[in-house]
Amino acid sequence: MKKHDVPQDNSKTYQGQNKLVYAVDERGHYEGVKSSGWEVESFATQMAVDDLNEQTNEALAQAQRGDVSPLAYHMLARRFDIPTLAGASGFFQWQIKRHLRPAVFAKLSDNKLNRYCDTLKISREALLTLPSQ
Incomplete structure (x- = not known):
């Protein structure tokens, strides 16, 4: 150019x-x-942001129904996916996938929860709860 x-x-x-x-x-x-x-870049960026917001809202609804752990919502709300969260937190991707299951997440040790809190830059209370919409 x-x-x-x-x-x-x-x-x-x-x-x-x-x-x-x-x-x-x-x-x-x-x-x-x-x-x-650039108008074209702006349009593509806005579409990507809208898609991320839709994924985040869906994760919130799933977490509220108990289909996934609160980690699923908080991960997406802070623009992480499983590979990037794995890289930032030190967990393996398969571990994070397990932690997305409510029963497994409920039994996580303090150390593991603290790693997520540090990575996502949120408090433990915030990690364990969901916003009310």
Whole structure:
């Protein structure tokens, strides 16, 4: 992309900020250029955020029904999925999948709960409960 072609669509997803992108200058060298957004990127980002919000709401409903543990909701509410939570917490993915089962989650040790609290940056009380909607 040429330097003068860098989109400046004032994307609402940037919240008034600029993003550094690289474009080719007149001499054919890459140069950092600020962009205020691109309409297509903004649309794709908004669709992804909407999808994440839908997944989070579904996890909340499932947790309220007792189908999954509160961890399922809190994980998604903080934009983690199983692989990223595993990487951040030190648990294996198969362990996290087990911890999503209410009966297993209810028996987790203090140490394991504290690891989740530290990773998700929430209190123990918050981890063990669900918002009322």
